[in-house]
Each structure stands twice: as C-alpha cells, then as structure tokens.
Amino acid sequence: MYLLIQKPLLLTGRSRFLEDPLPFSAFLTDHFGRHHNYLRISLTEKCNLRCQYCMPEEGVKLTPRAQMLTVKEVVTLAGLFVKQGVDKVRLTGGEPLIRPDVVDIVAQLRKLEGLKTIGVTTNGINLVRLLPSLKEAGLNLLNISLDTLVPARFEFIVRRRGFHKVMEGINKAVEMGYNPVKVNCVVMRGMNEDELLDFVSLTEEKPLDVRFIEYMPFDGNRWNFKKLVSYQEMLDTIRQKWPDLQKLPSGTTDTAKAYKVPNFQGQIGFITSMSDHFCGSCNRLRITADGNLKVCLFGNAEVSLRDTLRSGASEEALLEIIGAAVGRKKKQHSGMLNLSLMKNRPMILIVLMDQHPAQRGRAFQTDVFTSREDRLPTFYYCRAFVGPALAPARTHCTAAGSPIGSGQRAWDRDPTGWPAEQMVRGGEGSAGEDPGDRLTHVDPATGQAVMVDVGEKPVSRRRAVARAVVRLGERAFSLVQQERVSKGDVLAVAQVAGIMGAKLTDQLIPLCHQVALDLVRVSVQLDPARLAVVVTAVCQAQGRTGVEMEALVAASTAALTVYDMCKSVTHNIVVEEVRLLSKTGGQRGDFQYEAA
Numbered sequence: 001m002y003l004l005i006q007k008p009l010l011l012t013g014r015s016r017f018l019e020d021p022l023p024f025s026a027f028l029t030d031h032f033g034r035h036h037n038y039l040r041i042s043l044t045e046k047c048n049l050r051c052q053y054c055m056p057e058e059g060v061k062l063t064p065r066a067q068m069l070t071v072k073e074v075v076t077l078a079g080l081f082v083k084q085g086v087d088k089v090r091l092t093g094g095e096p097l098i099r100p101d102v103v104d105i106v107a108q109l110r111k112l113e114g115l116k117t118i119g120v121t122t123n124g125i126n127l128v129r130l131l132p133s134l135k136e137a138g139l140n141l142l143n144i145s146l147d148t149l150v151p152a153r154f155e156f157i158v159r160r161r162g163f164h165k166v167m168e169g170i171n172k173a174v175e176m177g178y179n180p181v182k183v184n185c186v187v188m189r190g191m192n193e194d195e196l197l198d199f200v201s202l203t204e205e206k207p208l209d210v211r212f213i214e215y216m217p218f219d220g221n222r223w224n225f226k227k228l229v230s231y232q233e234m235l236d237t238i239r240q241k242w243p244d245l246q247k248l249p250s251g252t253t254d255t256a257k258a259y260k261v262p263n264f265q266g267q268i269g270f271i272t273s274m275s276d277h278f279c280g281s282c283n284r285l286r287i288t289a290d291g292n293l294k295v296c297l298f299g300n301a302e303v304s305l306r307d308t309l310r311s312g313a314s315e316e317a318l319l320e321i322i323g324a325a326v327g328r329k330k331k332q333h334s335g336m337l338n339l340s341l342m343k344n345r346p347m348i349l350i351v352l353m354d355q356h357p358a359q360r361g362r363a364f365q366t367d368v369f370t371s372r373e374d375r376l377p378t379f380y381y382c383r384a385f386v387g388p389a390l391a392p393a394r395t396h397c398t399a400a401g402s403p404i405g406s407g408q409r410a411w412d413r414d415p416t417g418w419p420a421e422q423m424v425r426g427g428e429g430s431a432g433e434d435p436g437d438r439l440t441h442v443d444p445a446t447g448q449a450v451m452v453d454v455g456e457k458p459v460s461r462r463r464a465v466a467r468a469v470v471r472l473g474e475r476a477f478s479l480v481q482q483e484r485v486s487k488g489d490v491l492a493v494a495q496v497a498g499i500m501g502a503k504l505t506d507q508l509i510p511l512c513h514q515v516a517l518d519l520v521r522v523s524v525q526l527d528p529a530r531l532a533v534v535v536t537a538v539c540q541a542q543g544r545t546g547v548e549m550e551a552l553v554a555a556s557t558a559a560l561t562v563y564d565m566c567k568s569v570t571h572n573i574v575v576e577e578v579r580l581l582s583k584t585g586g587q588r589g590d591f592q593y594e595a596a
C-alpha cells in the first residue's frame with residue numbers, strides 16, 4: 001500500500017508513529033495517536049423519511065446539486081483515504097439508497113485496493129429493491145434503522161409510511177446471508193422505550209444485532225435530558241427479563257457495547273454516545289455529501305475537500321488539508337450538556353450550514369489547543385495554557401534568577417554612562433520625591449528615551465494579572481457562544497493570540513525590557529450578563545523588572561483578536577476595561593486594583 005507520510009504536522013503524537021516499523025499514515029493520525037481507518041461518506045442530504053429525532057418535518061435546505069460530490073469525486077476522495085490506510089467505508093446520508101447511482105458507487109469503491117469493507121446505513125425503505133445489486137457490487141455490511149415494531153408508531157416517528165418495507169428489507173438482508181444484520185433503534189423516552197424487550201426478542205430467531213442508540217441532540221430535534229434513556233437504564237430493564245444477559249467482548253473501535261441473551265441467535269448492543277462516549281478509540285472521519293471533511297460527528301469544524309479537488313490541487317495538497325484537520329480533532333466530544341447547547345446540524349445534513357464562503361477549501365483554525373471538555377456547563381469558557389518560557393537573548397542583564405554581585409556593574413551601565421541608581425533618581429525628580437513623579441525612561445543628559453537600567457535591581461518573582469473586556473452585543477455574543485462565527489473559534493484563537501502577545505511585548509512597547517517569561521496564562525471567558533468576552537492574562541517571571549506590560553499586552557491582544565474575529569458580524573464592539581488587576585514582586589511593593 002502506498003503511504004504518503006512525509007511532512008507530518010508538527011504534532012508530537014503523530015511523529016511518534018513515523019518511527020514505527022509499519023507506520024500508519026501521519027495524515028490520518030491525530031494528536032492523541034488515534035488512527036483513522038474508517039471513513040463515513042454521506043451520499044446525499046435528502047431522505048424519503050422525516051424521523052422526528054433527525055430531521056425537521058419540512059425537511060432541510062438542500063445544497064445545490066452542483067455542489068454535491070459526483071460519483072467520480074466520491075471515489076477519488078475515498079481512494080485517497082484508502083491509500084493512506086482507510087480500510088472501511090460506510091455510505092450514509094441522508095438516505096444513501098435514494099441516490100440513483102448508489103450501486104455504481106459501491107461497485108467503484110470495491111475496486112479500491114486495500115478497502116476491505118463497504119457498509120451502508122439505511123432506513124431500509126428501498127432495500128428490497130436494491131439489495132441484490134448492492135450485494136453483487138460488493139456491499140459487505142448493512143445497518144438498517146428501525147425504531148419501533150408498531151406500524152402506526154412507525155408512521156408517527158418517521159412521519160411517513162413504510163414500516164412493512166423496512167421489515168421486508170431486514171428479512172431480505174438476513175435471507176441474502178448478511179450476518180449480522182445490524183438494526184439501529186434510537187431509544188427515546190415517551191416514544192419507544194416500552195419496546196426494548198420486543199426488540200431483544202427479535203434476536204431470538206434471527207441473526208440480528210439490534211443496537212439501542214442513546215438519543216443524541218442535533219439542531220432542531222428537540223432533544224432534552226428527559227427524553228434520553230441511558231444505557232444503564234436500558235440494561236436494567238432488559239436484565240429484569242433476562243437476568244443472564246451476557247456481556248460480549250467488543251472490538252476496540254466498536255461504537256456498541258455488545259450483549260447477548262444466551263441461546264438467542266442474534267445479539268444486542270448499546271451505542272452510548274451520550275452517557276459513556278467512546279471517543280478514546282475513535283477511528284472515524286466523515287465526508288459530507290457536499291464534500292466537507294468533518295473529523296468529529298459533534299464538531300463544527302469542516303474543511304471542503306470538494307473545492308480543493310475541483311481546483312485541481314495535487315494529492316499532496318489534499319493530504320495536507322486532511323492532515324491539518326485531523327490534527328485539530330479534539331480528544332472527545334464535549335459531554336451531554338454541552339452537546340445539547342451546541343450548534344450542530346441535523347444528523348441528516350452533517351454538512352455545512354453556516355460556514356463563511358471564504359472558509360471553504362481552507363483548513364481553518366479552530367480550537368487549537370483545547371478540547372470542549374474545558375467548557376463549563378453554562379458555556380462559561382475558560383482555557384489555560386501554560387507554555388514553556390520563551391527565553392529571548394537577554395541584553396544588559398544576567399540570566400534570570402542568578403545572583404548579582406557588586407562586580408557586575410560594568411555591563412549594567414547605560415550607554416550614557418549613568419549607573420542605574422543615578423539614572424533612576426537623576427531625572428526631573430530628586431531623591432526623596434515620590435517615585436511616581438520621576439521620568440524614569442528619559443535620559444537626563446540627552447533628553448532621549450531610554451530603557452531603564454534594571455541591572456542593579458534584585459531579582460524577584462514577578463507576577464501580574466491584567467484584564468480586558470470586549471462587549472460584543474447580542475448577535476455576536478450568541479454566535480461566539482455557539483461557535484458559529486465564520487472566521488473560526490473566536491475564544492480559542494483569542495486565547496492563543498494573548499499568549500503570543502505577551503511574548504512579543506518588548507517588540508511592541510518601545511521601552512519595555514525583554515523578559516524571560518516563566519508563565520503566560522490567558523483565559524477567555526464568556527460573560528452572558530454583559531454579553532462580553534472577558535480576557536484575563538497572568539504573566540510570571542523571575543527578574544528585575546515587572547511583567548505588567550506583558551499581562552496588559554496579552555489581554556489587549558486577545559481582546560483585539562476577539563474584535564478581529566467578530567468584525568464581520570458587527571462593528572459595534574467595544575474593547576474596554578483594559579487594566580492591571582494586580583502585580584506582585586519588585587521593590588515598589590504589591591499593587592491591587594481598586595475600583596474608583
């Protein structure tokens with residue numbers, strides 16, 4: 001198999017794999033060492049059903065046909081992934097079996113060397129008609145969705161007729177030797193949780209694998225906690241009838257926790273995306289029907305492979321984009337509550353809804369360092385990054401923390417020849433005056449600005465905390481909160497900008513010393529009461545001069561970055577309250593901000 005693994009991204013996790021004897025593609029290995037060998041391809045956004053948990057009654061706004069992937073594009077993209085090590089492709093949607101060329105797609109995928117498994121997830125309505133040709137084309141795996149065994153209820157749940165067609169499809173699949181035939185049942189309280197035992201009974205005579213799926217929140221599906229029936233609750237219910245229910249070993253990357261009633265032909269499983277996620281072993285990537293790569297089912301970050309492909313880009317260029325997106329994949333989804341608050345498209349789309357056109361085709365930066373678990377339940381967002389200190393070459397002073405002897409004065413002199421003490425005191429003020437009155441940054445001899453000679457000062461631990469508040473207004477605040485700002489993840493970008501700002505302080509503020517910062521911590525939080533982003537920057541160093549400017553620059557840079565990221569939404573953004581909150585260390589004593 002041809003593995004193009006040069007130029008791995010600058011992620012330590014992935015470079016590790018380059019040393020393995022048979023390395024998995026660096027492009028498909030994420031920051032957490034997960035190998036993505038399973039590609040889910042959505043063939044269409046359309047569907048012949050309107051399941052309540054998946055799709056609004058009126059359907060969804062469809063992407064124009066010209067923007068959908070063609071058969072050739074599907075196969076080309078799949079081929080690219082297969083060359084990198086993907087060995088399983090699942091076709092999904094929307095309803096994949098309403099795409100007229102679905103059999104052709106399966107047949108062409110079958111020709112891809114290295115692709116072991118081709119699966120389809122379908123609502124089963126068109127299955128009886130299509131299954132023979134799909135099987136002949138090379139379809140290996142079949143997952144069929146069915147949420148109720150009661151015909152009238154079926155119509156209620158999916159808002160269409162077709163129960164019997166689905167049942168016939170399931171029977172046909174068994175008849176044609178698919179084993180197991182997986183049956184997906186989304187369990188919702190008040191809808192179908194009373195049918196759990198009936199579904200388990202289905203596995204008695206048939207080699208079915210009935211998977212009970214925890215109801216997941218997507219845009220517009222009216223998810224709430226009360227409707228969620230958890231894995232544990234389902235298991236308890238089933239165990240009451242079948243106490244000897246056996247746990248089966250699951251594959252390392254399986255979504256389902258598998259069980260079996262002894263002596264039943266089939267088995268059951270639980271897909272516990274909500275109560276016990278399986279992100280740690282995630283091996284999935286998705287391509288949406290219009291050609292976006294989506295690295296996580298619950299992530300908003302997408303990058304258009306279609307546009308890159310259509311622009312005639314090379315395989316390498318596509319791989320770079322894919323690798324960058326995979327590199328940004330988060331450790332896990334953000335937990336039940338956050339998922340319910342978060343903006344995600346209906347499952348049927350898993351395609352781009354609010355993306356800025358300019359973003360298409362670009363690997364845009366979102367959530368660079370953190371996973372969503374950092375977000376607290378109320379969307380109170382706080383991230384911390386403690387980086388290794390950047391140690392710029394220091395001039396005119398010893399390394400931070402080293403003791404100063406009296407013999408070291410020579411290099412502490414300012415070019416004007418004034419020793420530090422005199423320079424500080426020798427300005428317009430004189431000894432005994434309030435230090436605040438002295439012009440410490442003006443050379444008394446030349447009248448020119450100078451950096452204060454701090455070489456004489458004792459080294460102490462310096463710490464400063466600064467704050468900036470960015471008032472966004474209702475619309476921008478809400479978009480930031482929902483991570484729907486077209487430029488990307490505002491809070492993540494601002495946080496990193498703050499850190500970078502702190503490190504660049506001496507280059508931005510003319511008379512600032514270079515300080516080897518030991519710590520920069522920038523937190524960026526949403527304040528719903530003020531519809532504002534609150535930036536708090538903490539800088540720390542061992543040195544002879546304070547780090548308040550670093551903290552202030554960090555807070556300001558992060559605040560300005562928030563402005564920059566949101567200015568396409570509104571210019572009514574106010575950066576305010578840039579101020580020092582506290583400062584410790586140094587000779588002048590500690591400072592604590594007091595509101596006037």
Ligand SMILES: Nc1nc2c(ncn2[C@@H]2O[C@H](COP(=O)(O)OP(=O)(O)OP(=O)(O)O)[C@@H](O)[C@H]2O)c(=O)[nH]1
Binds near residue numbers: 119184214256273297
């Ligand atoms: N959290 C999470 N859940 C997923 C993902 N893919 C599928 N699921 C869940 O699994 C359910 C069934 O999806 P299927 O399309 O049958 O796919 P599958 O279970 O991955 O299929 P197999 O190939 O048989 O493992 C979906 O309704 C989701 O609840 C994923 O990437 N992340």
Ligand SMILES: C[S@@+](CC[C@H](N)C(=O)[O-])C[C@H]1O[C@@H](n2cnc3c(N)ncnc32)[C@H](O)[C@@H]1O
Binds near residue numbers: 053186213
């Ligand atoms: C989006 S459908 C697409 C394929 C096909 N139309 C079907 O229904 O099988 C894929 C799977 O997602 C499941 N699904 C959709 N919305 C869901 C939700 N809110 N929670 C859990 N699973 C969901 C469906 O039941 C189905 O098994």
Ligand code: SF4
Binds near residue numbers: 093348
């Ligand atoms: S779950 Fe499948 S069948 Fe139901 S609306 Fe969504 S895409 Fe259609």
Ligand code: SF4
Binds near residue numbers: 297330331333
């Ligand atoms: S939620 Fe995201 S990370 Fe977790 S299993 Fe699904 S796709 Fe993978």
